[in-house]
Amino acid sequence: MSFVSRSIWVLWFTFAVAGNASAQDHKASVIQYIDDRADLYTDVAQQIWDWAEVGYLETQSSNLLQQQLLNAGFEINTGVAAIPTAFVATWRNGSGGPTIGILAEYDALPGITQDRNPLRDPIDSKLAGHACGHHLFGTGSVAAAIATKMWMQETGQVGEIRLFGTPAEEGGAGKVYMVREGLFDDVDAVLHWHPSDANSADARSSLANKSAKFRFTGLSAHAAGAPHRGRSALDGVEAMNNMVNLMREHVPMETRIHYVITSGGAAPNVVPDFAEVYYYVRHPDPSQVNMIFERVVQTAEGAALGTDTDMEFEVIHGIYNILPNVSLQTAIHANLSRVGGVDYNAEEKEFAEKLRGALPVDSPPITEANNVRPMVIDERGGGGSTDVADVSWAVATGGMRAATWVPGTSSHSWQAVAAGGTSIGNKGMLVAAKTLAMTAVDLFMNPILLGNAVSEHQDRLPEDWVYEPLLGDRPPPLDYRLPAGLGN
Secondary structure (H helix, E strand, O other): OOHHHOOOHHHHHHHHHHHOOOHHHHHHHHHHHHHHOHHHHHHHHHHHHHHOOEOOOOHHHHHHHHHHHHHOOOEEEEOHHHOOOOEEEEEEEOOOOOEEEEEEOOOEEEOOOOOOOOOOOOOOOOOEEOOOOHHHHHHHHHHHHHHHHHHHHHHOOOEEEEEEEOOOOOOOOHHHHHHHOOOOOOOOEEEEEEEEOOEEOOEEOOOEEEEEEEEEEOEOOEOOOOHHHOEOHHHHHHHHHHHHHHHHHHOOOOOEEEEEEEEOOOOOOEOOOEEEEEEEEEEOOHHHHHHHHHHHHHHHHHHHHHHOOEEEEEEEEEEOOOOOOHHHHHHHHHHHHHHOOOOOOHHHHHHHHHHHOOOOOOOOOHHHHHOEOOOOEEOOOOOOOOOHHHHHHHOEEEEEEEEOOOOOOOOOOHHHHHHHOOHHHHHHHHHHHHHHHHHHHHHHHOHHHHHHHHHHHHHHOOOOOOOOOOOOOOOOOOOOOOOOOOOO
């Protein structure tokens, strides 16, 4: 049971009101902590950018973040939820008080690379890149946690700050296994952020998402000399894809279905005896995702029957939609507005203008990076998906976005990799770190805010709701980023 629901609530409220100075003074101290160590955190982030390790294989990145927390006095529990690169870092002051969590991601995306260059310049020696900015996400969250710890230690604030090192957000659903393991059960509120091309703190939902790899097995044969002896696994994949594409007309309009053929054979003159296709199914409602996913499975079964091949599938991940928390988002937005956006110097302006030539013509001006957008409340999920969603169903959760990329940049693009590897990305990261630390101060000092956030979260949960992961009871897919046929 979380702190706010225990009987010592009244005692803590009395202490918090009578014993703490102005919240604004406390916030100034965490801002100063982060500014004083800005060079360290930018070095850490850029080292992780260089490594660009993909999901569940982020060994160096995870270790580097853990080392920063160890140096700051945190206790580290590594390899949690049966994931070698997952960890929980904890620092407690006294007994009682709330437990505030901060999420940190650090996995890169395979198949996209780019140098620190405003023009297209792939790095041929790399297989992945930080096109979603998780090198900044992880480092900025660590900076916020350490600043909060230093403030708690200096002021005597009672409670616990907990940093969750969460691998494999990109399709691996690392947080889901951590939620399933109960690692958030005693946390009162969780904060997170994400790189973006703008500064915002909206109360938005997201799309639930379920993915699987569908593997077809046939018989190899000479494609010209004895094709009648072969049974093409690739035919099975293509038949499945054709049927799913026909199905698109007959699913709810908010549905998103994507796939990529991860293995289709090696030579045209050999009938392939193995082929694999990797599918995502998304919708704002998790129950709809499950139903649509089952229809996708039926297309795979029909494709196997029609091509005389065998088919098996492996669910890789499944995640809920985000449960918004307006109480938390209002506090985060206020702190983000105090910090402000990203102000480019002359060199950054030159970089941004060059990169802007590769963005859509209707992209915002680069000065948009210096603005903070008004808070928007959007209960219906849209856009992408994140495993933060499952955390948001377990505990009151709030987040924000910071302008780490040139305005108009899309995530999962080479432009995002480029800007994230420069001082533009570093500046946005520090905006986020300060905002999260300031919000953590609010949650420790203001029991009414925390109580409202917890109450809102409980009110949003369906009656008698019990968490059931969309990915079921499968173990973490630690090898899901390996090529088809290797590991999976």
